[in-house]
Amino acid sequence: METSPGSLYSEVVEAVERGRGRGRGRGSASIMVLEFDETFVLDIDHRPNPIVSESGSIPLVDLSPLLAGAGGDQRGSPAPSSLVEQVEGACRDWGFFQVVNHGVPSGPLERVRSAAEEFFALAAEEKRRVRRDEENPLGYNDKEYTKNVRDWKEMFDFTANERILIPASAEPGEKRLVEIKNRWPEYPPELREACKEYTKAVEGLAHKLLELISLTLNLPAKRLNGYFEESTSIIRLLHYPPCPSPHLAMGVGRHKDSGGLTVLTQDEVGGLEVKRKSDGEWVRIKPIPNSYIVNVGAIIQVWSNDKYESVEHRVAVNSEKERFSVPFFLNPAHDTMVRPLEELVSEEAPAKYHEYNWGMFFKARKTSNFKNLGVENLQISHFRKEGC
Numbered sequence: 001m002e003t004s005p006g007s008l009y010s011e012v013v014e015a016v017e018r019g020r021g022r023g024r025g026r027g028s029a030s031i032m033v034l035e036f037d038e039t040f041v042l043d044i045d046h047r048p049n050p051i052v053s054e055s056g057s058i059p060l061v062d063l064s065p066l067l068a069g070a071g072g073d074q075r076g077s078p079a080p081s082s083l084v085e086q087v088e089g090a091c092r093d094w095g096f097f098q099v100v101n102h103g104v105p106s107g108p109l110e111r112v113r114s115a116a117e118e119f120f121a122l123a124a125e126e127k128r129r130v131r132r133d134e135e136n137p138l139g140y141n142d143k144e145y146t147k148n149v150r151d152w153k154e155m156f157d158f159t160a161n162e163r164i165l166i167p168a169s170a171e172p173g174e175k176r177l178v179e180i181k182n183r184w185p186e187y188p189p190e191l192r193e194a195c196k197e198y199t200k201a202v203e204g205l206a207h208k209l210l211e212l213i214s215l216t217l218n219l220p221a222k223r224l225n226g227y228f229e230e231s232t233s234i235i236r237l238l239h240y241p242p243c244p245s246p247h248l249a250m251g252v253g254r255h256k257d258s259g260g261l262t263v264l265t266q267d268e269v270g271g272l273e274v275k276r277k278s279d280g281e282w283v284r285i286k287p288i289p290n291s292y293i294v295n296v297g298a299i300i301q302v303w304s305n306d307k308y309e310s311v312e313h314r315v316a317v318n319s320e321k322e323r324f325s326v327p328f329f330l331n332p333a334h335d336t337m338v339r340p341l342e343e344l345v346s347e348e349a350p351a352k353y354h355e356y357n358w359g360m361f362f363k364a365r366k367t368s369n370f371k372n373l374g375v376e377n378l379q380i381s382h383f384r385k386e387g388c
């Protein structure tokens, strides 16, 4: 954080006071969701822009050609070349796109949303019973840091597979694995079932999108699926409460997603912003009912040897409305060695990255988001070969 001039200091103090004064009673009138303090305050350069542009936003892709007749169960037709071309352009120019007519029914998401609302409305002590810790990053968390600044959000993480294996630590040479399990709260009891049902629905879409991306790289549709059989995929229920000082903080600070692919649904409030590759401007993604936002993660950036990029994005908050979103992070098995795909490298186009182990990367990132470490956390740029 930059050294604060007097005016900034008093602005922060005022914001903290305002935050105390207007603690929103959810569950009980005295319960505050988050209390504003200086850990939320971003450097001036990284604060939200006062003027938000929704124009010139990410491409919209209609997936109806993939749906199989009545019922739209997504097992249907091979992707037509026009669709592959659209997805290729979107991945190359934006790293982000929005899909409609995707075949995911709306019922499971509605049930997750209503159970999540009940969960987040519980008293803080109740939510903290299923709080994540340094060993197991799954469960509830209201103190996540992005680039060492605290996010104005609370969240609940669970894995698509009920248990997954990850390295015991991110120490070099670590050979031990630990099994981590989902932590389900007692209340509301329907949360677990709703989450399972939703996972099944959205996982199918994520695999379809992976196949499309594989085709855009001139690879067979199923070329990448094997990496995800023992997936470490995570679904995150995100709640952004109204923020007393939305011009000082972010719901999620600027970052790049580190897994394979992210498939996200947001409600009608909006706030997600993407850094446009063409000019570096932050562009707000306009919520479209019943759509999903898809973005390329760092693994696809490495696999594609930089044809595609995991693009920076962030979430602005506001002082009036709470917001919900649910990202699905499609992640491979812990033992996946990530490196540019051999079909895409040659003497003329040599690999731009050294290989790395996904499990170790995942563990290092999960540990670093836990607190302000004062240093940059692990990024794929650390594996970039010299001169590339």
Ligand SMILES: O=C(O)CCC(=O)C(=O)O
Binding pocket: 236, 238, 252, 257, 264, 266, 271, 272, 313, 314, 315, 325, 326, 327
């Ligand atoms: O809430 C959102 O719209 C985006 C969240 C996000 O980018 C993330 O959790 O990685």
Ligand SMILES: [Fe+2]
Binding pocket: 255, 256, 257, 313
């Ligand atoms: Fe993200």
